[in-house]
Amino acid sequence: RGLSRSDWPRVWQERPLKSTYDVVIVGGGVHGLATAYYLAANHGITNVAVLDKGYLGGGGSGRNTAILRSNYLTPEGVRFYDRSLHLYENLADELNFNVMFSQRGHMTLAHNDNSLRTLRWRAEVNKLQGVDSEVIDPDEIKKLVPYLDTSTDTRYPILGALYHPPGGIIRHDAVVWGYARAADAHGVHLHQNTEVTDIETAGGRVTGVRTNRGEVSTPVVVNCTAGWSTLISDMAGVDMPVTTSPLQAAVTEPVKPFLGTVVVSGTLHVYVSQTDRGELVFGASVDPFTSYSMRGSLEFAEGLAGHVLELMPPVSKMRLLRQWAGLCDMTPDYSPIMGPTHVDGFHVDVGWGTYGFKAGPVSGEAMADTVANGRPPEIIAPFGIDRFTTGQLVGEKGAAAVGH
Numbered sequence: 089r090g091l092s093r094s095d096w097p098r099v100w101q102e103r104p105l106k107s108t109y110d111v112v113i114v115g116g117g118v119h120g121l122a123t124a125y126y127l128a129a130n131h132g133i134t135n136v137a138v139l140d141k142g143y144l145g146g147g148g149s150g151r152n153t154a155i156l157r158s159n160y161l162t163p164e165g166v167r168f169y170d171r172s173l174h175l176y177e178n179l180a181d182e183l184n185f186n187v188m189f190s191q192r193g194h195m196t197l198a199h200n201d202n203s204l205r206t207l208r209w210r211a212e213v214n215k216l217q218g219v220d221s222e223v224i225d226p227d228e229i230k231k232l233v234p235y236l237d238t239s240t241d242t243r244y245p246i247l248g249a250l251y252h253p254p255g256g257i258i259r260h261d262a263v264v265w266g267y268a269r270a271a272d273a274h275g276v277h278l279h280q281n282t283e284v285t286d287i288e289t290a291g292g293r294v295t296g297v298r299t300n301r302g303e304v305s306t307p308v309v310v311n312c313t314a315g316w317s318t319l320i321s322d323m324a325g326v327d328m329p330v331t332t333s334p335l336q337a338a339v340t341e342p343v344k345p346f347l348g349t350v351v352v353s354g355t356l357h358v359y360v361s362q363t364d365r366g367e368l369v370f371g372a373s374v375d376p377f378t379s380y381s382m383r384g385s386l387e388f389a390e391g392l393a394g395h396v397l398e399l400m401p402p403v404s405k406m407r408l409l410r411q412w413a414g415l416c417d418m419t420p421d422y423s424p425i426m427g428p429t430h431v432d433g434f435h436v437d438v439g440w441g442t443y444g445f446k447a448g449p450v451s452g453e454a455m456a457d458t459v460a461n462g463r464p465p466e467i468i469a470p471f472g473i474d475r476f477t478t479g480q481l482v483g484e485k486g487a488a489a490v491g492h
């Protein structure tokens with residue numbers, strides 16, 4: 089007799105909501121779950137609850153285009169995202185869960201001299217940080233991606249590309265499930281359908297959270313939300329320089345494998361990769377307005393199709409199957425906000441714009457370290473909220489996704 093569905097072991101337990109925890113993490117995406125996992129695995133802190141108002145991985149972690157890379161523009165950014173890439177490389181072993189990381193290479197195209205200059209700059213910063221990244225010419229691009237139109241008589245001819253072999257794609261839901269299962273195995277409580285409605289403070293420090301399922305006392309709250317990060321921080325009395333916009337994505341029917349790398353075009357506002365199932369996954373830049381909407385629009389699908397066909401005319405017969413949107417919390421310098429705040433015990437891991445998923449592991453590791461040791465580790469020190477008053481911004485706009 090084969091296993092019936094009811095025999096399948098549960099990946100994580102449903103446990104009662106306790107009235108007190110040592111740490112409460114708000115947001116059950118990859119950041120919140122990784123923080124919980126590393127608190128337990130690296131620091132032995134297991135009296136931890138992860139609260140999510142929906143289901144685990146139902147926000148940005150399940151809505152991104154699953155791209156991993158570390159070819160950023162600033163030394164601080166490159167070091168940070170590269171640590172994440174290394175954690176991702178070992179994640180299947182670490183969690184004993186097949187996360188299907190395919191390091192198939194990542195290519196960012198330049199269609200004008202300014203973009204080419206920025207790509208050269210990124211390549212040099214990357215190499216100085218030990219990251220494999222180089223600028224290649226149209227002939228090399230054509231060898232790697234024969235379906236790209238590299239002719240010179242197009243509206244936006246391809247002049248070169250930043251090629252980053254360690255980049256690639258991963259199964260994003262598996263990352264969420266792997267961290268959830270591992271955190272649960274350490275005794276962390278994962279509470280779905282549990283919405284935080286308020287954060288209690290007294291004398292300048294956190295004392296607890298209110299939820300739709302009752303009150304929980306705790307000395308530490310970590311805000312690991314995306315989309316709602318300002319609303320959660322407001323509850324603790326912490327202002328965030330963040331605005332929220334949707335980012336739309338879409339997927340086609342599956343076809344035989346023909347696209348071996350991730351391809352990004354900033355000028356055409358599009359990136360594309362082919363999944364192991366053969367579907368093309370497309371993403372774009374954020375919608376040009378603030379909103380909490382997570383619905384796709386026809387305008388996006390039309391614009392996307394036009395841009396994709398300029399790059400790869402042969403895909404014109406493929407059909408789009410689905411489209412969706414996720415919420416992006418944009419900061420002024422396109423870098424995240426991480427670490428303690430002026431409210432004791434209230435920590436933030438927010439402002440993830442369009443780059444949050446790839447930073448999940450390093451963020452979890454660093455936020456767990458911050459909570460356990462009472463100060464942020466070196467790798468996230470540049471991303472503190474105080475940089476918006478000191479002026480020491482970490483400008484990543486030139487390497488953050490496309491067309492911002």
Ligand code: PYC
Binds near residue numbers: 153155157488489
């Ligand atoms: O920064 O690589 C990126 C990215 C891909 C999709 C959205 N952002």
